[in-house]
Amino acid sequence: MIPFLDLKNINAQYQIELKEACSRVIDSGWYVLGNEVTEFEKEFATYCKTKHCLGVANGLDALVLILRAYIELGVIQKGDEVIVPSNTYIASILAISENGLTPVLVEPDINTFNLDSKLVEQAITDKTKAILTVHLYGQVTAMDEINTIAKKYNLKVIEDCAQAHGALYTDKQGQSRKVGSLGDAAGFSFYPGKNLGALGDAGAVTTNDSELADTIAALRNYGSHEKYKNLYKGMNSRLDEIQAAMLRVKLRYLDNEIAARQAVAQVYLTGINNPIIELPVVDDVNSHVWHLFVIKTTQREKLANYLTANGVQSLIHYPIPPHKQGAYHEWTNESFPISEQIHDQVLSIPISPVLAINVVNKIVEICNSFNKDTII
Numbered sequence: 462m463i464p465f466l467d468l469k470n471i472n473a474q475y476q477i478e479l480k481e482a483c484s485r486v487i488d489s490g491w492y493v494l495g496n497e498v499t500e501f502e503k504e505f506a507t508y509c510k511t512k513h514c515l516g517v518a519n520g521l522d523a524l525v526l527i528l529r530a531y532i533e534l535g536v537i538q539k540g541d542e543v544i545v546p547s548n549t550y551i552a553s554i555l556a557i558s559e560n561g562l563t564p565v566l567v568e569p570d571i572n573t574f575n576l577d578s579k580l581v582e583q584a585i586t587d588k589t590k591a592i593l594t595v596h597l598y599g600q601v602t603a604m605d606e607i608n609t610i611a612k613k614y615n616l617k618v619i620e621d622c623a624q625a626h627g628a629l630y631t632d633k634q635g636q637s638r639k640v641g642s643l644g645d646a647a648g649f650s651f652y653p654g655k656n657l658g659a660l661g662d663a664g665a666v667t668t669n670d671s672e673l674a675d676t677i678a679a680l681r682n683y684g685s686h687e688k689y690k691n692l693y694k695g696m697n698s699r700l701d702e703i704q705a706a707m708l709r710v711k712l713r714y715l716d717n718e719i720a721a722r723q724a725v726a727q728v729y730l731t732g733i734n735n736p737i738i739e740l741p742v743v744d745d746v747n748s749h750v751w752h753l754f755v756i757k758t759t760q761r762e763k764l765a766n767y768l769t770a771n772g773v774q775s776l777i778h779y780p781i782p783p784h785k786q787g788a789y790h791e792w793t794n795e796s797f798p799i800s801e802q803i804h805d806q807v808l809s810i811p812i813s814p815v816l817a818i819n820v821v822n823k824i825v826e827i828c829n830s831f832n833k834d835t836i837i
């Protein structure tokens with residue numbers, strides 16, 4: 462079976478360095494908020510070209526902490542609305558409701574799977590304070606449009622970068638910048654399966670806003686800047702030293718891994734020519750880092766079974782739209798047709814930096830030999 466993602470092989474490439482880094486932490490005798498976290502924060506801020514980076518426990522907390530900090534700073538009040546894509550992974554939405562704010566679901570563009578800026582503007586009310594955009598599957602949102610709307614209505618722009626580490630956006634002036642630096646603040650996840658993955662849970666916030674960074678630095682550590690002095694009702698959401706050390710190793714290879722993913726995607730994009738399969742739409746080659754390679758088809762179940770029968774594992778990201786989740790029963794009667802169509806038709810085929818090109822070619826052949834009358 463060709464696995465959907467082979468984490469063991471991805472990390473095996475760096476095992477000597479990872480083990481050395483791990484030993485360094487064990488020998489240091491310092492395991493929380495020490496030198497590894499500080500150095501990783503500097504290195505990741507440099508990578509994203511932001512003034513600040515704050516290591517936190519996971520990607521969900523990164524987003525929760527950004528919104529909590531805006532509440533502490535008086536920028537957002539409980540009960541205010543935050544716009545978020547209706548087809549995102551549930552964590553983006555959980556971060557909003559966790560803070561007593563109201564998530565307002567806005568439909569994505571059917572082709573890019575990212576927020577449709579025209580629909581964003583229509584959803585703005587007096588209570589809207591922020592747009593939480595998600596660079597889903599690894600492709601950057603059309604940020605010029607989002608930032609223009611945000612400026613017009615005085616909204617904060619928060620990026621959910623959990624799937625898009627290192628993706629580049631070229632703005633209308635022709636300037637290229639990485640995700641994490643395209644809005645007011647950004648949340649990253651380093652969950653093991655993400656493009657920059659730790660060997661456990663980890664996350665970070667990036668921002669150029671020093672006041673926000675300072676507030677999050679306290680909020681992640683019981684609301685305290687100074688030991689035993691608590692300014693806020695904070696939480697415990699710190700990045701472990703061991704995970705920071707793992708991430709420092711893997712960050713050095715991130716750009717190589719992105720290039721390897723882009724090479725796999727290129728083989729799929731030029732090789733798959735089955736009319737039953739709709740390929741992902743890419744605006745600009747550098748703006749997609751291919752966390753997932755997501756195709757659309759009206760024959761999803763048959764295609765998935767066909768792939769399995771031919772030894773290829775596929776997954777669905779995601780099978781149930783957020784408004785149909787039990788957690789958000791208040792939305793069960795609402796209709797988000799684009800999102801529903803996406804959730805009915807998407808299928809993710811294997812992509813990773815360690816997928817050999819001959820294997821990729823084999824997957825292309827299998828995809829092209831599928832036809833809807835195939836009996837499995």
Ligand SMILES: *Cc1c(COP(=O)(O)O)cnc(C)c1O
Binds near residue numbers: 519521553650652662
């Ligand atoms: C993975 C993910 C998160 C959550 O990250 P965790 O580290 O698992 O908490 C948030 N948003 C998106 C889009 C994700 O893919």
